[in-house]
Amino acid sequence: MNRAETGGSIERLRLLVFSAGSLRFAADADQLAQLREYDPSANQCGTCWFHEAVGLDGVDREAVVRPEVYVVRQGAQEYGFITNAPEDLIERDAGSLRPLPSLVEPFSLVRGIWAALPVERYGIILLVDFFRLAASPGLRSGQGDTP
Amino acid sequence: MPHQHDSMKSDRILSELKLLRESRTITDVDEPMVTVVLFSLDGELYAFPGANVLEILPVEGISPIPGTPECIPGLITVRGDIESVIDLRRVLDLPPPADAQGQILLATGGEVRSGVLIDGVEDVVDVLRTSILPPPRNLDRQTREFVAGGLERDGRSVTLLDPAGVFARAVAP
Amino acid sequence: MMIRSKLTLLNILLVTAAITITTIFSLLQIRRDAENQARNVQESHIKTFWELLRAKGDAFSIREGKLLAGDYVINGNYELPDKIKEIFGGTATIFMGDRRVSTNVLTPEGGRAVGTLLEGPPRDAMFRDGKPYRGEADIFGVPYFTAYDPIRNGRGEVIGALYVGVKKSDFFAAYDRLRSGCILIAIVVGGFFGLISVFLVQKLLSPLKAMVEKLREASHNGREVSDLTIRLDDGTRDEIGLVAGEFNSLLEKMQEIISLVTTVTNSFAGTIATAVHHQASFTSQLSSSVSEISSTMEEFTSTASQIAEHSQGVAEIAETTLLDMKEGAAKFEILAAKMAEINSDNQAGIREIVDLGRKSKEITKIMGIINTVANQTKLIAFNAALEAASAGEAGKRFGVVATEIRRLADNVFESTSEIEGKINEILEAVNRLVINSEKSSKGIGEGLEYTTRTNVVLDELVAGAESTADAARQISLSTQQQQTASSQVVIALRDIEEGVRFNSGSIQQTSEISVNLTEMAVKLGKLVGEFSIGKGVNLAMDDPACAAGGETAAQ
Structure with a gap:
């Protein structure tokens, strides 16, 4: 509460909410370059499955019922993450976000998860930074295997 | 004879009670009390120092988070804030427990704050600081990191844990 | 014996006799000659023996137990007998007294047969009569012609004997051969002529044989009936042919007569006997039937009156039963209604119990909520205690309150667990009740079902009892009518029986007469039945009329 009150320069964030496995994630809508239908026949370079990249255990590719590709661009580099289509687009003050507890932060940041947002409707939504995720060591080594 | 005996008995009890009161006063002065939170885990009694326990919470949905060690099952919200949870078992x-019921102690240790999942709080009591024994010498070094000492409670032995040590152990590779 | 055989035998006998007599005569003659010849030979032998002996010594005497011819000792000296054997063959012996002292006869063992005594007719002839003996004798089983001469001393006393013997077979060998030849020839000749005579007799008598066979065949030939249809062969122009012709004409006449008699006998015997027999048997059957019916009817009448009595009783009982049944059925209906009532009460009870169970469970739920609240309260108390500890001295009083709240919560726990225990007991009791009620409900249901079924059965029983009563009444009526009718029938039957008895008497008389007639007819039938008159007509014997007649006679 204190944090929300502190500055008038607090940003508003538009968040795309989507689910993977039993968890809900949200990504900054501004980060996305494109959102497109997933076409299994097309050979898409630099594209990977989101739940695999973020390290969610016990989730199958078949469990992704409405796969879409979340495309981000970093300079000339383009990455695609395949997961369920967005469920919601919500707007929040950056102040309403909570940093991750110090015990889990070191493990989560490397997976691109940088904050949490308690929402009455959904419980805890994990905020994912696709740029961080693209740079994560696990993803770099597994990139060759991705479709 | 009986009358004499009776008066002697009341005198004796009264004097004992007075002695007891005096001793308590002395105790209050000389031996400071420590609050400890007694809790059960797998049928055994453990304790956290009361100073390290902020709050006792019921378990109301732990939200998993990817990438964390197995002993950290996820996150909880505590009045709008997000806290991590350590599974002390x-x-x-x-x-793992027979039934999923349990309670969470919101504890602090050093710079770290986290929820600790236990079977259930037995009591919150004040004990004499002197009644806390040092940890047994035969413990291995890993265990010694988070065991602060031991005490007796109603004839049962209680292991006093150090929250900071527990947190360090939880995230240790 | 057949004439043929007789003739043949006679012929053979005559031939055999002629030949035998001839043969015997010639053989006897030959034998006599042979015997004469043998006697002559014997004489010459014994004469020679004498010559030889006398050449040794003329005077015969016995000295010192030895027979001497002059000085020639004969005892143990076999010279002379051996010489006789050398000259003539045959046997020769010298006796001293009647003891053999020198001989050429050998014992079967090979020694000389000396020392034995002479016995039999030769001894008698010589030593008693003083005469020589001629005759036949067996020497060691072989027949010999023998000749004994007495040896006399100077005083003319017989002191010994000479003997020579010739084997009979030496003389009769030729005779035996001749005899065998004669017998053989006689047999051959006799046989030959016998055969010829057989053949001739056969030939002569063959027509007669044919006639005999035919007649035998006709008369018997394994049957009981003589066949009159046969005819003899009268082709031969001799006496046999004539006899056959005469016999044939006789047969013809006889056939005519027999067939006439047969026809008459058949019709006569058959008709009367059958008719009378039938009538008689019918009448006796009728008589016995009527008396049977009569007695049956009497029995029937008495039975009917018994039935009438019984059926009256049955009707009354049936009436009573009907009333009882109706009463029973009515009572049973009341019972069924009660059962149904009990059933609905029981069902309501079960519903109540189940409801009680459900409510108890709801209370358990509420207890759970209370427990949760107590838990939360306890948690709050713990947290208050923590707060009090951190508030230092100021928080001490607050800490006491927190402790009290905790104790309260614990009390609540105790109470709720106690209540839970009670509710569990209630639930168990409810379960037991429900199970028992269901059991009794099932029992009541079964009872209801049985009641319904029993009701149906009772209704059927009532209907049955009604029809039984009706039937019994009907039977009672019917049997009374029947009783009347049957006594009338009995009276009528008695009349009939009387009539039949009378009829039976007259038939008996007729029957007796007809039996006599039938007997006569049967006799005649038997007589003519022994002849067959052609066309396979078999006479009388197995005609039913005959059998009937016999039976009637037997009656």
Whole structure:
């Protein structure tokens, strides 16, 4: 509460909410370059499955019922993450976000998860930074295997 | 004879009670009390120092988070804030509980704050600081990191844990 | 014996006799000659023996137990007998007294047969009569012609004997051969002529044989009936042919007569006997039937009156039963209604119990909520205690309150667990009740079902009892009518029986007469039945009329 009150320069964030496995994630809508239908026949370079990249255990590719590709661009580099289509687009003050507890932060940041947002409707939504995720060591080594 | 005996008995009890009161006063002065939170885990009694426990919470949905060690099952919200949860059974290498019920102690240790999942709080009591024994010498070094000492409670032995040590153990590789 | 055989035998006998007599005569003659010849030979032998002996010594005497011819000792000296054997063959012996002292006869063992005594006719002839003996004798089983001469001393006393013997077979060998030849020839000749005579007799008598066979065949030939249809062969122009012709004409006449008699006998015997027999048997059957019916009817009448009595009783009982049944059925209906009532009460009871159970469970739920609240309260108390500890001295009083709240919560736990225990007991009791009620409900249901079924059965029983009563009444009526009718029938039957008895008497008389007639007819039938008159007509014997007649006679 204190944090929300502190500055008038607090940003508003538009968040795309989507689910993977039993968890809900949200990504900054501004980060996305494109959102497109997933076409299994097309050979898409630099594209990977989101739940695999973020390290969610016990989730199958078949469990992704409405796969879409979340495309981000970093300079000339383009990455695609395949997961369920967005469920919601919500707007929040950056102040309403909570940093991750110090015990889990070191493990989560490397997976691109940088904050949490308690929402009455959904419980805890994990905020994912696709740029961080693209740079994560696990993803770099597994990139060759991705479709 | 009986009358004499009776008056002697009341005198004796009264004097004992007075002695007791005096001793308590002395105790209050000379031996400071420590609050400890007694809790059960897999049928054994453990304790956290009361100063390290902020709050006792019921378990109302732990939200998992990817990438964390197994002994950290996820996150909880505590009045709008997000807190991590450590499964103390996993930390102590105990088998999973028979029923999922339990309670969470919101504890602090050093700079770290986290919820600790236990079977249930037994009591919050004040004990004499002197009644706390040092940890047994035969403990291995890993265990010694998070065991602060031991005490007796109603004839049962209680292991006093150090929250900071527990947190360090939880995230240790 | 057949004439043929007789003739043949006679012929053979005559031939055999002629030949035998001839043969015997010639053989006797030959034998006599042979015997004469043998006697002559014997004489010459014994004469020679004498010559030889006398050449040794003329005077015969016995000295010192030895027979001497002059000085020639004969005892143990076999010279002379051996010489006789050398000259003539045959046997020769010298006796001293009647003891053999020198001989050429050998014992079967090979020694000389000396020392034995002479016995039999030769001894008698010589030593008693003083005469020589001629005759036949067996020497060691072989027949010999023998000749004994007495040896006399100077005083003319017989002191010994000479003997020579010739084997009979030496003389009769030729005779035996001749005899065998004669017998053989006689047999051959006799046989030959016998055969010829057989053949001739056969030939002569063959027509007669044919006639005999035919007649035998006709008369018997394994049957009981003589066949009159046969005819003899009268082709031969001799006496046999004539006899056959005469016999044939006789047969013809006889056939005519027999067939006439047969026809008459058949019709006569058959008709009367059958008719009378039938009538008689019918009448006796009728008589016995009527008396049977009569007695049956009497029995029937008495039975009917018994039935009438019984059926009256049955009707009354049936009436009573019907009333009882109706009463029973009515009572049973009341019972069924009660059962149904009990059933609905029981069902309501079960519903109540189940409801009680459900409510108890709801209370358990509420207890759970209370427990949760107590838990939360306890948690709050713990947290208050923590707060009080951190508030230092100021928080001490607050800490006491927190402790009290905790104790309250614990009390609540105790109470709720106690209540839970009670509710569990209630639930168990409810379960037991429900199970028992269901059991009794099932029992009541079964009872209801049985009641319904029993009701149906009772209704059927009532209907049955009604029809039984009706039937019994009907039977009672019917049997009374029947009783009347049957006594009338009995009276009528008695009349009939009387009539039949009378009829039976007259038939008996007729029957007796007809039996006599039938007997006569049967006799005649038997007589003519022994002849067959052609066309396979078999006479009388197995005609039913005959059998009937016999039976009637037997009656």
